Amino acid sequence: MTSLFFYGTLRHVPLLEIVLGREAGEITFSSAQLADHAILSVVEGPFPCIMPQPGTVAEGLFVTGLTADDIARLNFYEGSFAYDLREMTLVDGRRAQVYFSRAGLWTTKGAWSLVDWQAEWGALSCFAATEVMDYYGRYSVDQVARMFPMIRTRAAAMVNARRSRHGAGTLGGRVQIERIDRVYTNYFALNEYHLRHERFDGTMTDVLERAVFVASDAALVLPYDPVRDRVMVVEQCRMGPMARGDRAVWQFEPIAGRVDPGETPEDAAHREAREEANIALQSLEKVAEVYASPGDSTEFFFIYVGLADLPDHAPGVSGLESEDEDIKSHLLSFDALMDLVDTLQAANAPLVTAAYWLARHRDRLRLGNSGATP
Numbered sequence: 001m002t003s004l005f006f007y008g009t010l011r012h013v014p015l016l017e018i019v020l021g022r023e024a025g026e027i028t029f030s031s032a033q034l035a036d037h038a039i040l041s042v043v044e045g046p047f048p049c050i051m052p053q054p055g056t057v058a059e060g061l062f063v064t065g066l067t068a069d070d071i072a073r074l075n076f077y078e079g080s081f082a083y084d085l086r087e088m089t090l091v092d093g094r095r096a097q098v099y100f101s102r103a104g105l106w107t108t109k110g111a112w113s114l115v116d117w118q119a120e121w122g123a124l125s126c127f128a129a130t131e132v133m134d135y136y137g138r139y140s141v142d143q144v145a146r147m148f149p150m151i152r153t154r155a156a157a158m159v160n161a162r163r164s165r166h167g168a169g170t171l172g173g174r175v176q177i178e179r180i181d182r183v184y185t186n187y188f189a190l191n192e193y194h195l196r197h198e199r200f201d202g203t204m205t206d207v208l209e210r211a212v213f214v215a216s217d218a219a220l221v222l223p224y225d226p227v228r229d230r231v232m233v234v235e236q237c238r239m240g241p242m243a244r245g246d247r248a249v250w251q252f253e254p255i256a257g258r259v260d261p262g263e264t265p266e267d268a269a270h271r272e273a274r275e276e277a278n279i280a281l282q283s284l285e286k287v288a289e290v291y292a293s294p295g296d297s298t299e300f301f302f303i304y305v306g307l308a309d310l311p312d313h314a315p316g317v318s319g320l321e322s323e324d325e326d327i328k329s330h331l332l333s334f335d336a337l338m339d340l341v342d343t344l345q346a347a348n349a350p351l352v353t354a355a356y357w358l359a360r361h362r363d364r365l366r367l368g369n370s371g372a373t374p
Helices: 013-020 068-079 114-134 141-162 239-244 265-277 334-342 349-366
Strands: 002-006 028-042 045-066 083-089 095-101 108-111 175-185 189-197 208-214 217-225 230-237 250-253 255-258 281-291 300-308 327-333
Touching: 002 068, 013 068, 013 114, 045 068, 045 095, 045 114, 068 083, 068 114, 068 141, 114 141, 114 175, 141 217, 141 300, 217 265, 217 281, 217 349, 230 265, 230 334, 250 349, 255 265, 265 281, 265 300, 265 327, 281 349, 300 349, 327 334, 334 349
Parallel strands: 002 095, 217 300
Antiparallel strands: 002 045, 028 045, 028 108, 083 095, 175 189, 189 208, 217 230, 217 255, 230 250, 230 327, 281 300
């Protein structure tokens, strides 16, 4: 049996339960302190590291009676963040293993607060840890580390889902998930659910198998200049039309991108406008918050019309080189946009949605009564 001293996110008991794969009642833990060490925030992520600092005391959790499998699970989880175990003596004389980051790996920025982390990142970290630990015994630590940015993005979408404003249907019935098989994961993921759900007559279905495409939330914005009465659309090579065999692989669409962890959809819309089209949005008008295809995908869209100054020289080719983006922007008059929609030349659902919304609200926007989100 082994004892560990946790000073960071694993002091959050729900997260510790997920990593160890057992409930808190089965885990023996108590408060403890490590002298001459400080718990510091890390610039590169919402997690801490511990560093020698004479005269300070690090508060933590002493967990004892850990099995070899417990340690293997912990090493798998912590290994994704490049932490290694080192034996230390606590203030009360107890010996414990402590996870220390590798030298020079992280940039510190002051004291770290467990309470603040729990409020902002606790739920997201638990969702991410659930996916990470499902790969225990299937993938290496290095493989999980490479996938982790998208694991966190998928976890952020699950946090956003808890805050959804849209209403439910009439049933709101019971769902019993028997198991989830993570069939594929990389940038996106594919999960197979084995579940039973309540019918409208009150009975439960047999166990059903349903595949779900797991993606991040996305912010999409159609820039609109109410003075010049025109919009900006972007064009790039798209895998959906390519895989379907569509004759038009390059298509017009709104500016779009995923909502990163810790970022609001509005922040993402502003950021993507700068990255994909090199423009600054003055304000945002909310168009819709919708699932792209609720029958088989988690992908969720936050769609906006963004008020902007769109002079003749605004279009160009933009995008992040780090993401291999090659994006060309175009200006269309409002009438040209609606002709595109009316003649079924617009094959992008968010573009069509934003166009119809704009048609309904255009007069108000042109009068300057936006009631917009900055």
